């Protein structure tokens with residue numbers, strides 16, 4: 510059996526506490542821009558900020574699914590976001606340009622009338638993806654990026670990559686040539702690696718060697734969850750390596766999985782982590798660093814597929830995400846950094862224009878619905894039944 514981490518190396522020390530000197534030191538060791546006046550700004554703002562007008566955000570990591578589930582969830586994303594990178598982990602997965610073009614058509618067909626929402630499509634990387642397919646993808650003008658799922662890492666990843674260095678290097682080299690970004694679900698799948706260490710081990714064994722080998726490849730580490738991921742992102746010059754961050758990894762730690770009993774609607778992958786990791790990614794996104802941008806990872810599953818003996822991983826947050834990001838930035842005294850995270854850093858990284866339309870977040874209490882009902886069942890959203898204080902309005 511391979512033991513990657515002894516307890517003394519990991520953050521599993523029994524004396525560990527989120528407010529201990531050890532955690533302060535760990536957080537201070539992150540080389541992020543500092544915001545010395547944050548506390549003062551937080552107090553000043555909380556008394557007067559009633560409305561935030563901002564450039565329309567984009568969602569750089571979204572699961573729209575297909576069929577009636579697509580129809581049920583698309584209006585939520587289309588209402589708040591200008592564009593979204595649409596994940597390809599359907600059944601069967603979107604492995605070819607032809608499939609991506611057809612999937613995009615099926616999304617556009619069910620868009621609410623008048624919506625300008627623009628779905629940016631992705632290809633699902635497999636051991637057999639060819640360099641030729643990357644050329645086709647680039648020529649199509651429809652495929653925006655390629656998604657790496659290590660085989661078995663997450664929902665519908667069984668057709669993913671088994672050996673990236675052994676099987677995918679020619680494809681990755683072609684992606685460099687075509688300036689095609691690689692989006693990464695960054696977890697190893699080795700069952701000997703503790704599930705809470707899978708992101709850290711992926712960074713060490715796959716991502717770091719990959720970026721060293723292909724320094725011109727544009728890589729986005731999706732849904733980062735750990736201080737280790739923040740350190741990884743900060744260790745490269747701005748430009749080719751960036752990360753998306755979800756509302757759940759900013760607002761919840763792993764206690765939320767077990768509060769008062771098992772909480773299947775808080776189960777997603779990468780799984781929620783310790784509080785210190787949550788604090789590290791809050792510091793990262795609110796620091797003003799341009800390497801982090803909004804990616805909800807909104808991942809709807811029909812309620813019965815979450816509340817069962819082997820429940821699916823994925824949190825549905827498309828309808829609440831903007832309110833939740835605003836909550837995080839407000840609580841950190843960093844509302845002035847919210848718009849860059851939601852609306853500037855993503856398009857700037859990808860070389861796209863920022864959206865020209867606006868959205869307004871109003872300080873107004875609203876209750877998250879308990880469920881959304883659609884023809885095949887119901888979906889339970891993140892923070893179901895709870896009251897939130899920022900309400901997105903069209904203008």
Ligand SMILES: NC(=O)N[C@@H](CC(=O)O)C(=O)O
Nearest residue numbers: 572663664777778808822823
């Ligand atoms: N995040 C999740 O827990 N689930 C996602 C897949 C993914 O993004 O890993 C899904 O498609 O359901």
Ligand SMILES: [Zn+2]
Nearest residue numbers: 663694778779
């Ligand atoms: Zn993922």
Ligand SMILES: [Zn+2]
Nearest residue numbers: 572596806808
């Ligand atoms: Zn996802």
